[in-house]
Amino acid sequence: MNEQLIEIHDLYVNYKIYEGILKVLNGVEFRVGVKEKVGLIGESGCGKTTTMRSVMRILADNAIVPKGSILYKGRDILKMSEEEIQRIRRESISMIFQDPTAALNPVFTVGDQLMDVIKYSTKENLTKEEMKERAIKVLKEVALPDPERILKNYPIMLSGGMRQRICIAMALVSANELLIADEPGTNLDVTIQDQILRLIGRLVEERGTSIILISHALGTVKGLVDRVYVMYAGNMVEVAPTKELFSEPIHPYTIGLFKTVPKLTGGGIPEAIKGRIPDYINPPQGCRFFPRCEHAMPICKKEKPSLKSVGGGHEVACFLYE
Amino acid sequence: MKITAYIAKRLFYSIFVLLGLSMFIFTLSRVVPGDPARLALGPLAPQWAVDQLREKLHLNDPLPVQYVIWLMNALRGDLGESIVSKRPVSQDVLTFFPASFELVMFSTIISVPLAILIGALAGRRANSIFDNIVRVFSYVGIAVPTFVWAVLALFLFGYLWKVLPIMGQLSVGIRRPPVRTGMMSIDALLAGRWDAFVDHLKHMILPALCMSVGRIAQEARLLRAGIIENLKKDYIVAAISYGIPERRVMMTYLLKPSLIPMVSIMALDLASSMGGSFIIETIFNWPGFGRYGMWAMLNKDLNAVVASVMIVGIFFALFNILVDVIIAYLDPRIRVMERAS
Known part of the structure; x- marks a missing residue:
């Protein structure tokens, strides 16, 4: 401590x-x-x-x-x-935004956005398949059912709670030290709201981040x-x-x-x-x-x-x- | 809903719009004062010849009957005969429409990339010197009518600095390529006539540029507004906070949603430059459809007037559908709502 x-x-x-x-x-x-x-x-x-x-x-x-x-x-x-702060954003600290509806781009699918975050979160050269695998994994972590389908969905097709979970998933990708x-x-x-807070609490506990x-x-x-x-x-x-x-x-x-x-x-x-x-x-x-x-x-x-x-x-x- | 079904639905609706338009323009053309038969034959023609022509044009029948006769013929592709050119109107349409269409498309090819470039830069650097220059340019571009640009272009490039041709479609001495599509650039390419193609492109530059000024100004302005609005959105900040490179955020995450209002205006711009091309065509001596329609109106060439308006109307309707399809592609929210309705 x-x-x-x-x-x-x-x-x-x-x-x-x-x-x-x-x-x-x-x-x-x-x-x-x-x-x-x-x-x-x-x-x-x-x-x-x-x-x-x-x-x-x-x-x-x-x-x-x-x-x-x-x-x-x-x-x-x-x-x-710029490079240093970029690395911190990609690998160390991430933020879950207040309003998940505003924080998700309405004209791209969840998959497009999430996989883009994944792509830049690592120095490895991931193939499209690997990125998709990781995206599915992180969506499962935030307890979203049927992640394959959600990847193809646009934010507007999902409920508020699901959007919030997606925002958490996107933040998790690069929050290795602080969320x-x-x-x-x-x-x-x-x-x-209570479910979301419990979820965040559990994830932070599991991953050992601040x-x-x-x-x-x-x-x-x-x-x-x-x-x-x-x-x-x-x-x-x-x-x-x-x-x-x-x-x-x-x-x-x-x-x-x-x-x-x-x-x-x-x-x-x-x-x-x-x-x-x-x-x-x-x-x-x-x-x-x-x-x-x-x-x-x-x-x-x-x-x-x-x-x-x-x-x-x-x-x-x-x-x-x- | 599948995209084909969507297009089919839209086409079905536009039939009614076009029917309404045809009734309106048909009635309007018939009720304005002046006898078209007399106008066509001239003041010295004997009365019996005028009467004969009136009979031939069904001008003595009641208006609804005239309309139904016209509609039946139009559906078979017969738009009547032009009393000025003495040719079938449908043939005139095939001659003149492609020339205008070519010009308008060329102007679109010039204006859209420029509008995107200028609008995006101005929006990204709002209130910079560049943005202020663009602002002035936009106000001037929207406010000043096209003929002023045309006259200015004539003066600059036809008189002071003779680098571009200012009249017609081809220079003297270059043989016209055989007509296939009616669009000379395409015809030239089809015939493998490189010389005619290049020469024709040069002839298109000035009229197309003049036509583009207003469009670029308006479209750039809309894109700028969209960019400024969306720059403040959380999803842009969020994308940056996930460490996605700024360049990529701007080029995709910001540009795509910002293009939507611009694209819808683009369709209207395109269609109205089709309808309003008579000024440019008259000044640059371009044998196009706008000029044809204007002549028809001045001479009360009824069949030609109705046909001109209808063709522009059809063009308008089709482009609106095309743009709605593009917007549905850009904006999933619209797609979802369509599905729900």
């Missing part, structure tokens, strides 16, 4: 848009160890996907990275040559990961071992976030955190959470808190604990 696979340090990402510059990531700190299972939670729009896309270096064209580093086994991904799952199954109904599981649904990460990061408006505000985070959250945002979860036993509508995620063009100075925080102090408006350990692998970025 000591060896680090990915270490993100002080990462800033901005997006240039017509109205100005969106300052989204605001000094992100993040680590994943070899074979470690990490969760990442936070509201929609807090920068979870942006962080992960930076790791794969697939940010949109209008994104700028003014500062920061993303170390992969000690080497900075942001400074790698990034960006809210898998969010668009699916809960039973299918995983980053992104979600805005708190329950989904609970059973699957060792450690959870909580993100708010472009910052990691708290990180702790899963059990501890759920039993003893200490950052005011995390506490608020857990209150929003509807309980089966409780009555009424769960409490929401007051206010909204900040405007990224003019984000608040200091701690980005202070306008919504009930414990806000004068210092919160001036300085940005950094992640500090409170013991036992539990870190928090809040002046209440300094």
Whole structure:
């Protein structure tokens, strides 16, 4: 668990848009160890996907990275040559996209797409037959029935759950070290979503890879990961071992976030955190959470808190604990 | 559904469209004022000759009867006689249509690859200098009518810099190859007349280019829009994230879905340049079908007018089917929906 696979340090990402510059990531700190299972939670729009896309270096064209580093086994991904990052995408890290319908090309068959991924995932010169064999094998791994037929199908002919499994299969081909799952199954109904999460959990276990599981649904990460990061408006505000985070959250945002979860036993509508995620063009100075925080102090408006350990692998970025 | 069944279904539907079109154009040509018999014979012809011609052309019968007579004859391939050329209209069609068809196809061969190249580059490098130049070119290309390009081409290549012929189909002194298809380039090849083929191609370049300007502009614009839209799609980012080389992602994963809107416009462009070719044909003195149709209208040559419109209509219908087949090939979503319906 000591060896680090990915270490993100002080990462800033901005997006240039017509109205100005969106300052989204605001000094992100993040680590994943070899074979470690990490969760990442936070509201929609807090920068979870942006962080992960930076790791794969697939940010949109209008994104700028003014500062920061993303170390992969000690080497900075942001400074790698195109060939180096290409090799990582092909052999080490892969991502399951949020929306499987959008992530599959509608005008090519599943087989065309999957076999293309397989073709570039290895330096061997595979024949068409070998590629097909591997494609069938990986489709079986994600528990898809009748893989031969599915290879000939277009995405539109398949159900949402099947498309999600295909996306997982495509990611598995090159995820030999790390699988990034960006809210898998969010668009699916809960039973299918549960199946998908179990599947991902099992595959990661079998293959011994690391995983980053992104979600805005708190329950989904609970059973699957060792450690959870909580993100708010472009910052990691708290990180702790899963059990501890759920039993003893200490950052005011995390506490608020857990209150929003509807309980089966409780009555009424769960409490929401007051206010909204900040405007990224003019984000608040200091701690980005202070306008919504009930414990806000004068210092919160001036300085940005950094992640500090409170013991036992539990870190928090809040002046209440300094 | 099999592709043949699909085509058969579409052909079946187009019969009704074409019947409707024929009724419309037949009625229209008959109700416009002016006596075609009088026009054909001239103001000095005696009244009895005019009456005789009216009888011969069934002009005294009620309109529905005239239509049925015309339709029956048309189905046998007899489109009546042209009162101007004094030949059967079907024969005129066979003479003039291939010449226009050849020109329009040549313009397609020029415009489609250029439109794809320009549109793809502009879309890929949106808002670059190249894209802005293309943008201006597209607006100008779409807005400026073809005859302006034609006149400009005449001035540039016929007057200032005499490198290309500007009139007709062949240079003086080159013997016409024997007519087989009516498309002179093909006829020349069939007869093994290399000299005539090359000379004829040179004659086609300017008119075809002028015809292509608007098409390239419009098609490139559509492809650019498609590329920009699809570049943002997750499946492109996903393909890159799987480590598929960027070149391959752009050439296949991006291009194929982006071509779809362009291809559907292409059919309309093709058919409308067929119908609108009279301007180019008149300016470049090209003995084509557009010019023929225009003459027919100016002279109230009823049978020729109806035939011209119908032929262009049939051409339109057939190309629409062809394009729908191409689109169904490009876009499986359409195929699946067809099957469901």
